[in-house]
Amino acid sequence: MKQRKVPMRTCVGCRTTRPKRELIRIVRDPQGELHVDGTGKLSGRGAYICPSAECFDAAVKGKRLEKALERPIGPDLLEALRERVQALSQ
Ligand SMILES: [Zn+2]
Numbered sequence: 001m002k003q004r005k006v007p008m009r010t011c012v013g014c015r016t017t018r019p020k021r022e023l024i025r026i027v028r029d030p031q032g033e034l035h036v037d038g039t040g041k042l043s044g045r046g047a048y049i050c051p052s053a054e055c056f057d058a059a060v061k062g063k064r065l066e067k068a069l070e071r072p073i074g075p076d077l078l079e080a081l082r083e084r085v086q087a088l089s090q
Pocket residue numbers: 011012013014015016049050052055
């Protein structure tokens with residue numbers, strides 16, 4: 001029996017390492033726009049986060065999300081991203 005290696009990523013909120021597909025990817029595209037990537041196929045610089053508003057808030061509070069994406073994130077955009085993360089968590 002063959003064992004498939006599961007790609008692991010670290011949540012920027014709680015710093016837990018989990019299988020990539022259990023995490024939400026937030027991507028900064030080449031134009032600098034941010035997207036919540038449901039497919040995992042968008043290109044650009046990405047940050048991974050658990051599908052949880054708590055992890056999102058922790059990542060924002062520690063400035064880890066901005067650091068991971070190398071871009072400041074305004075309050076309106078943060079709110080929009082948070083809503084997307086929360087929607088995916090259900
Ligand atoms: Zn997390």
